[in-house]
Amino acid sequence: MIEVVIIKFVLASIVFFAALNLAGFHTWVERKQSALIQDRIGANRADIFGFRALGMFHGLADVLKMFTKEDIVPANADKALHNLAPFFSVFFALMTFAGIPFGDRLIIGDRVIELQVAHIDAALLYIFAMLSLGVYGVILAGFASRNNYALLGGLRATAQMISYEIALGVSLLGVIVVYGTIDLAEIVRAQGQLIGGWIPKWGIITQPIAFFVFVTAALAETKRVPFDLPEGESEIIGYFVEYSGMKFGMFFLTDFLETIVVASLATTLFFGGWQVPYLMPDGFHFPWGATWLVPNWVYVLLGVASFSMKVLTFCFVFMQLRWTLPRFRYDQLMSLGWKGLFPISVANVVVTAILVIYFDGVH
Amino acid sequence: MPAVVKVVRRRELTFWEKLYVPQIVSGLKITFAHFFRNLFLHTAHQFGRFKNFSAAATYQFPEELRPLMSRFRSRHRLTRREDNTPRCVGCMLCETVCPAKCITIVPGEHPDPNVEKYPVRFDIDLGVCVYCGYCVEVCPEDAIRMDTGILDLAAYSREAMRLDIHELMNPLLRKPIRECNLKFPHKCQLNGGQMTGSWDLSRQVSQVN
Numbered sequence: 001m002i003e004v005v006i007i008k009f010v011l012a013s014i015v016f017f018a019a020l021n022l023a024g025f026h027t028w029v030e031r032k033q034s035a036l037i038q039d040r041i042g043a044n045r046a047d048i049f050g051f052r053a054l055g056m057f058h059g060l061a062d063v064l065k066m067f068t069k070e071d072i073v074p075a076n077a078d079k080a081l082h083n084l085a086p087f088f089s090v091f092f093a094l095m096t097f098a099g100i101p102f103g104d105r106l107i108i109g110d111r112v113i114e115l116q117v118a119h120i121d122a123a124l125l126y127i128f129a130m131l132s133l134g135v136y137g138v139i140l141a142g143f144a145s146r147n148n149y150a151l152l153g154g155l156r157a158t159a160q161m162i163s164y165e166i167a168l169g170v171s172l173l174g175v176i177v178v179y180g181t182i183d184l185a186e187i188v189r190a191q192g193q194l195i196g197g198w199i200p201k202w203g204i205i206t207q208p209i210a211f212f213v214f215v216t217a218a219l220a221e222t223k224r225v226p227f228d229l230p231e232g233e234s235e236i237i238g239y240f241v242e243y244s245g246m247k248f249g250m251f252f253l254t255d256f257l258e259t260i261v262v263a264s265l266a267t268t269l270f271f272g273g274w275q276v277p278y279l280m281p282d283g284f285h286f287p288w289g290a291t292w293l294v295p296n297w298v299y300v301l302l303g304v305a306s307f308s309m310k311v312l313t314f315c316f317v318f319m320q321l322r323w324t325l326p327r328f329r330y331d332q333l334m335s336l337g338w339k340g341l342f343p344i345s346v347a348n349v350v351v352t353a354i355l356v357i358y359f360d361g362v363h
Numbered sequence: 364m365p366a367v368v369k370v371v372r373r374r375e376l377t378f379w380e381k382l383y384v385p386q387i388v389s390g391l392k393i394t395f396a397h398f399f400r401n402l403f404l405h406t407a408h409q410f411g412r413f414k415n416f417s418a419a420a421t422y423q424f425p426e427e428l429r430p431l432m433s434r435f436r437s438r439h440r441l442t443r444r445e446d447n448t449p450r451c452v453g454c455m456l457c458e459t460v461c462p463a464k465c466i467t468i469v470p471g472e473h474p475d476p477n478v479e480k481y482p483v484r485f486d487i488d489l490g491v492c493v494y495c496g497y498c499v500e501v502c503p504e505d506a507i508r509m510d511t512g513i514l515d516l517a518a519y520s521r522e523a524m525r526l527d528i529h530e531l532m533n534p535l536l537r538k539p540i541r542e543c544n545l546k547f548p549h550k551c552q553l554n555g556g557q558m559t560g561s562w563d564l565s566r567q568v569s570q571v572n
Contacts, residue, residue, distance in 0.1 A: 041419045324387070
C-alpha cells in the first residue's frame with residue numbers, strides 16, 4: 001500500500017514540477033517570442049553575476065518582486081473571499097493536470113505504473129469539471145473586490161466561459177463517439193491504431209472540425225488574447241484590478257497553467273497524446289514491414305518525450321496566436337460562440353454519429 | 364436645403380473572411396515569418412555571420428547609440444580660430460535672437476583691432492534652451508554650432524546645466540573646471556576676480572559634490 005502512495009506522490013511531483021516550471025518559463029517565452037515577432041530584442045537586463053541567459057532571470061526577478069510587494073486588500077472588500085479567490089483559481093488549474101495521461105504503462109518488475117496522476121475512468125469529465133470550477137476564482141475575485149469594474153470584469157469572464165464551455169463540451173462529443181470512451185488513457189491508446197495501415201488514427205484525422213472548435217473554445221477558456229475581454233489588461237480593466245503582489249501573480253500563473261492544460265488536452269485528444277507514429281508497445285512496426293523492437297522503458301520514455309514535444313509545440317502556437325490576433329469585440333465573441341462554434345460542433349456530432357454507424361454498424 | 368447625409372457602409376465580410384481560419388492563417392504567416400527570420404539572424408549573429416542584416420529594429424540604448432542625422436541639433440559648441448581663440452566676436456546676435464533667452468554674453472575689447480570684440484563670458488543655460496538652432500542660423504562668424512552629438516544631458520542641479528565658455532569651447536570638458544585653459548586674449552578670473560562667471564570654482568565644487 002505504501003508503495004502506491006509513494007508512486008502517486010512521485011508522479012504528482014513530476015507533473016507539478018513540469019507544469020509549474022513550464023508556466024514560469026512561459027513568462028520568458030512570452031517576452032522573447034513577442035519581441036522576435038515585433039522585431040525587438042526583448043527583456044535582457046536581469047543578470048546573476050553577469051550571466052544574462054537571454055533574459056531568463058526576468059521571470060525569477062518577477063517572482064521576487066511579487067512576493068516582496070505589499071499585498072493590498074481594499075478596505076471595503078470581503079477579506080476572506082478576496083484572499084480565497086486567487087487560490088481557487090490556481091488550485092483548480094493545477095488539479096486539472098491530475099487527469100492527463102503523459103505516458104503509457106511503465107513496467108518495473110511485476111508492477112505496472114500508469115503514467116497518469118489520477119487514473120480515473122471518466123478523466124475527461126473530471127478535467128471539464130475542474131476547468132469549469134476555475135471560473136469560481138474569477139467571479140469571486142470580481143465580487144469580493146467590491147469594485148464595480150472588477151465585478152463587471154468577473155461577469156464578462158463568467159459569461160464568456162459558460163458560453164464557450166458548451167461549444168467545448170459538444171465538440172468533444174465527436175471524439176467520444178469515435179473512440180467510444182471517456183477515459184483519456186484509453187482515448188490515447190485508441191489513437192495508436194492505424195487507418196489503412198499507414199495513417200495514425202489521431203483525433204486530428206478523424207475529427208478535424210472538432211479540433212478547430214475545441215482549440216477556439218479552449219483558448220476562450222484560458223482568457224488570453226484574442227479572448228482576453230475578462231482581463232483587458234490595457235484598457236477595459238479586468239476582475240483582478242484590486243489585486244497586487246503575488247495574489248495578482250497567481251491569476252497570472254493561472255492563465256499560463258490553463259494554456260498548458262489546453263495544450264495538453266489538445267495533444268491528448270487530437271494529436272495522439274504520448275503516441276509516436278508506428279510505435280507499438282513492443283517496438284516500431286513500420287507500414288513497409290520493417291520492425292525495430294525496443295524495451296519497455298525506451299517505449300515509455302519515447303512516449304513521454306513525444307507528449308512533451310507536442311505540448312510545447314501547442315504552447316508555442318498558442319503564444320504565436322496570442323501575438324498575432326487582435327481582441328474580439330464582446331458581441332462578436334458571443335456571436336462566435338453561440339452562432340458559430342455551437343452549431344458547428346452540434347452538426348459535427350450528428351455527422352460523426354451517422355458516419356460511425358455507417359462504417360462500424362450498430363452494436 | 365435638406366442636409367445631405369452620406370451613408371458610409373462598412374464592407375460586408377465575404378464568406379471566406381467569415382470562416383476566420385484562413386484569415387488567421389494569413390496573419391500567422393506574417394508573424395511566423397518575422398519570428399523565424401529574427402530567430403535565424405540572432406543565432407547567426409552569435410556565430411558572427413550575417414552581421415549586416417539587423418535582427419531587431421531597436422537599439423540597446425546605453426551601449427549602442429542611435430545614429431544621428433547630420434542636421435540633428437545636439438549640444439552647442441563654440442568654434443575656434445586657428446590659434447585656438449574663440450571665433451565669436453561678441454556681436455550679441457544670438458543672445459538677441461534666442462527665443463528662450465538662455466544665452467548670456469559679456470563682450471570684451473579684443474587687443475587685435477581687426478577683431479574688435481571677444482566674449483569674456485558666454486553662458487548657455489541648457490535647462491532653458493529649446494534647441495531651436497536660431498543661434499546657429501543667425502551667427503555671422505560661424506562661431507556657434509550644434510553638432511557635438513551630445514544628447515545625454517542630465518545634472519543634479521540647475522546650476523550644473525549652465526554651460527560656460529570653457530565647456531562650450533571644449534565639449535569633452537565637464538565641471539568643475541580647476542583652471543582656465545583658454546588662450547589669450549581671454550582673461551578668465553577663476554579665483555577672486557571682479558567678474559565671476561558661472562565657472563566660479565568655489566560655488567561649483569560645492570554644487571557638484
